[in-house]
Amino acid sequence: MYLLGFSAVNALSGCNLVYWDEDFDSYHNLSKTNPYPYHSVAVYDSNTDQNRNEIQVLNSGVAALQMRIDMIRRAQRSIEVEYFIFSPDLSGKIIVRELVAAAKRGVNVRILIDKSATVFEFDEFYAQALLQYGIEVRYYNAAPLYYISTINFRNHRKLLVVDDREAITGGRNIENDYFDLSTHYNFLDRDLYVEGSIVPVMRASFDAFYEHSISERFQAPQQPTYRVELQKYERRVAQVADFLEPSEVEQAARIKIEAIARPLLLQKKRYSCPETTFTTDAPGASFWTRFKDPYSDNYRFLRKTIFDKVMSVDQELILASPYLLNNRKSEHLMQTMLNKQVKLTLYTNSLSSTDASYVAAQLYQHVYDWQKLGITTYVHAGEWIAETEVVFPETRQARWGMHSKTQIYKRSNGNEVMVGTYNIDNRSNHYNTEMGLFCKGNDELVQAVEASILQRAQQGYKIVENEEAIDRNGNKVNVYGAGEPDTTKMKYMWLPSWMFNFLL
Numbered sequence: 447m448y449l450l451g452f453s454a455v456n457a458l459s460g461c462n463l464v465y466w467d468e469d470f471d472s473y474h475n476l477s478k479t480n481p482y483p484y485h486s487v488a489v490y491d492s493n494t495d496q497n498r499n500e501i502q503v504l505n506s507g508v509a510a511l512q513m514r515i516d517m518i519r520r521a522q523r524s525i526e527v528e529y530f531i532f533s534p535d536l537s538g539k540i541i542v543r544e545l546v547a548a549a550k551r552g553v554n555v556r557i558l559i560d561k562s563a564t565v566f567e568f569d570e571f572y573a574q575a576l577l578q579y580g581i582e583v584r585y586y587n588a589a590p591l592y593y594i595s596t597i598n599f600r601n602h603r604k605l606l607v608v609d610d611r612e613a614i615t616g617g618r619n620i621e622n623d624y625f626d627l628s629t630h631y632n633f634l635d636r637d638l639y640v641e642g643s644i645v646p647v648m649r650a651s652f653d654a655f656y657e658h659s660i661s662e663r664f665q666a667p668q669q670p671t672y673r674v675e676l677q678k679y680e681r682r683v684a685q686v687a688d689f690l691e692p693s694e695v696e697q698a699a700r701i702k703i704e705a706i707a708r709p710l711l712l713q714k715k716r717y718s719c720p721e722t723t724f725t726t727d728a729p730g731a732s733f734w735t736r737f738k739d740p741y742s743d744n745y746r747f748l749r750k751t752i753f754d755k756v757m758s759v760d761q762e763l764i765l766a767s768p769y770l771l772n773n774r775k776s777e778h779l780m781q782t783m784l785n786k787q788v789k790l791t792l793y794t795n796s797l798s799s800t801d802a803s804y805v806a807a808q809l810y811q812h813v814y815d816w817q818k819l820g821i822t823t824y825v826h827a828g829e830w831i832a833e834t835e836v837v838f839p840e841t842r843q844a845r846w847g848m849h850s851k852t853q854i855y856k857r858s859n860g861n862e863v864m865v866g867t868y869n870i871d872n873r874s875n876h877y878n879t880e881m882g883l884f885c886k887g888n889d890e891l892v893q894a895v896e897a898s899i900l901q902r903a904q905q906g907y908k909i910v911e912n913e914e915a916i917d918r919n920g921n922k923v924n925v926y927g928a929g930e931p932d933t934t935k936m937k938y939m940w941l942p943s944w945m946f947n948f949l950l
Contacts, residue, residue, distance in 0.1 A: 476750035480725060483650035484747045488643050488722045499642030499722040501885055502714050503865075505898050506834045507626035509714070510618055510637050511537060512707035517608045518544040521553045526607040526652045528558040530600065530867075531619035532568040534689055536627055538620050539696055540703075542576070546690065549579040558656050560601040561585040571686045573664040584661045586729070595733035602878035603726065604867050607649045612641040615648070615883055616865050617768075617849045624849070627699070629840035631801065633768075633849035634831065634902055636895075638865045638883050644722045651726045651881070658729040702837045710834060715894070720887030721860075725751040727879040748868055748880045755855050755862060755884065762789040762856035766899050767870035768849045769805045770794040772812045780821065790821040793903040794870075797936055798828035798927030799847040804943040805871065807936045810926070814912045824903035825915070828927050831905050851882075854896050862886035863895045 477485060488497040504510040518525060518541070525548055532538060549555045557576075559568055573583035586601040607613045616637030618624040623633050640648075655661060670676050728745045735741065756763060756779070763783060770792060783790055797806040816823055826848040836842060853864040866882030868874050885891055907915035907923050915925040926933050 475754055477723075477725065477747075477754045479743065480747040480750060483647050483654060484728050485725045485751065486644060486647040486723070490718070490720050490722075497643045497722075499640055499644050499719045499885075500716045501719050501722075501883075501891060502639040502716055503891070503895060503898070504614070504616070504637040504639055504714075505634075506707070506710055507618070507624055507632070507635060508703055508834060508837060509707040509710040510614070510616075510635070511540070511625040511627075512703055512711060513637075513639055514541060514606055514614060515544055516711075517606060517612055517614070518548050520612075521548050521608045523609050524554045524556075524607075524649075525609075526556050526558075526605065526649055526656075528601075528603055528605040528652055528655065529619050530560045530562070530602045530604060531565045531621050532557075532559045533619075533621040534567055534572060534686075535622045536696065536699055537622050537625045538568070539689055539693075540700065541620055542572075543690065543692070543696075545581060546576070546579050549581050555579075555581045556652075556656060557581065557583045558601070558652070558661060559583065559585055561588040562600050563591055563597070570664045570667050571682045572689070574666050575686045575690060583664055584656060585664060586655065586661050587732075588662050589732070593733065595736070598873075598877045599731045599733075599736075600873075600878050601655065601729070602867050602874065603655070603881045605648060605652060605881065607645060607652060610646045610649050612639065613645045613648050614639050615867070615881055617851050617867065626834075626836050626841060627838065629838055629844055631845045631847070632830075632841060633847055634826070634833075635848075636766075636850035636852055636865055636898070638885075640719075640722070640883060642719075642722070644724050644883075647724055648881075651724075655729040655879075660730050660732070699837055706835045706837065717885070717888050717891035717894075719885040719891070721862075721885070723751065723884035723886070724881070725884075726881035729879060731877075731879070745879075746876075748866070748882055749875060751884070752853070752864070752868070752882070755853070755864065756783075758857055758859070759783065759788055759855045760786060760857050762791070762854070764791045764793075764852075764854040764856075764896060764899060765870060766793040766848070766850050766852040766903075767868075768795050768800070768847060768851070769802060769869045769871040770809055770813075771805065771871040772808075780816075780819070784819060784821070791900075791903075792816065792821060792823045793848065793899055793906075794823075794825055795847050796825035796828060796907060796925075796927035797932055799826040799845070799906075801847055803932070803936050804939045806926075807939040807943045810936070811940065813909055817909045817911070823909045825907050825909065825925075825927065826902070827906040827917075827923075829905075831902060848902060850899075852895060852899060854892060854899070856892075860887050861889055861892040863892050865895070 490497050589596045617635040622628040725748045731745045830842045855862040864882050864884045868880040904918045
């Protein structure tokens with residue numbers, strides 16, 4: 447886990463990223479060095495009603511999708527869309543068709559998608575088709591695969607902004623898995639919807655990414671002359687044209703989505719945020735900037751803010767992350783929290799629920815040591831939790847993982863919650879650009895998010911001894927949540943996952 451720490455590559459590179467002394471006795475207020483628009487703090491003034499920000503928590507995937515639909519339909523001037531994954535599946539079709547409808551009524555729509563080869567699907571054929579509606583798609587970091595280091599610097603941000611007035615950020619990408627729509631594998635996730643003065647800053651950060659030279663305008667696909675290639679080209683064009691057209695499956699799904707989501711959204715509470723903080727990393731990092739520039743000072747902003755938040759905790763720290771990887775600095779930081787008698791609670795994926803078994807191979811090397819230190823650790827069991835109804839009955843039998851990136855800071859001078867895109871792993875710490883939205887001073891909001899985290903965690907397994915776990919009824923269970931051949935495969939992954947830990 448990199449709770450503001452350092453990945454192994456930091457030490458290998460020789461760059462000076464030391465922000466605190468070896469005993470964590472003193473440290474600078476690091477977030478004060480973060481520049482606009484990558485960092486902003488809005489303190490509400492009740493006398494003038496300035497810097498008002500209201501927040502809603504979106505735990506349900508179906509409700510989170512409907513909220514995005516509603517936001518796009520409310521748009522009058524502008525929509526900014528930015529995601530690490532944007533899949534042309536059912537959820538992608540619904541979102542894109544809403545964006546096209548908005549563009550047709552005169553709304554300026556801009557889309558930025560990361561071009562990671564491992565997850566990239568929304569290619570130039572889709573971008574070309576959307577251009578006819580005035581929608582421009584750009585791709586972040588389109589470096590070819592042979593740029594072995596630069597391709598690791600991905601844009602992991604997730605953002606939807608409408609009219610500089612309302613926004614959503616959190617763990618969800620645009621893909622069926624994140625909206626409870628997959629019949630194979632789904633994520634329990636969390637977003638924050640925000641309306642208020644912090645939103646223009648979030649949009650300004652989008653502009654910085656969208657306009658940066660690392661975000662490229664797409665190259666229109668060229669029609670080939672050879673017959674075989676021409677047939678492939680024509681099939682792709684027809685496929686995209688069909689994607690933009692309504693379908694019976696989509697229409698039926700929309701009706702079910704709204705039927706489930708609308709009651710949830712109508713009863714969803716809005717929380718006023720006394721102090722709202724938005725922080726994001728900066729765009730443009732690459733192999734060359736990593737070595738030429740003061741990398742941490744110029745690009746890595748979110749981990750500074752989180753470090754400030756963590757170091758101010760004097761009561762309890764709750765961390766929910768789909769991936770938990772540790773290193774020497776983060777271990778030292780956790781020990782510092784324990785020395786201050788801060789209660790630590792962790793919630794992550796088991797082997798049975800993760801989409802990254804190589805991360806689980808490292809998790810199970812450390813999780814028992816955390817338990818012995820007094821850290822409470824829960825792992826998700828891989829099963830559906832009946833928080834809300836689902837669109838497709840088969841979804842209940844699908845495999846489920848947790849994907850929310852949430853942190854709660856309990857302290858005597860004001861409790862705080864963070865929801866964002868930041869995983870507790872070395873990729874988010876060092877390579878990926880991440881973003882987070884913080885709210886301090888509203889205990890009701892903090893309690894609601896904490897209750898959601900613990901309700902999900904306690905539906906899983908609690909680590910109690912070396913290679914032992916119990917369920918919510920106190921019964922002993924398989925600590926991995928999985929049997930053969932999964933456990934053997936994971937154990938074989940230990941050595942390569944250890945060797946390449948700095949990339950995980």
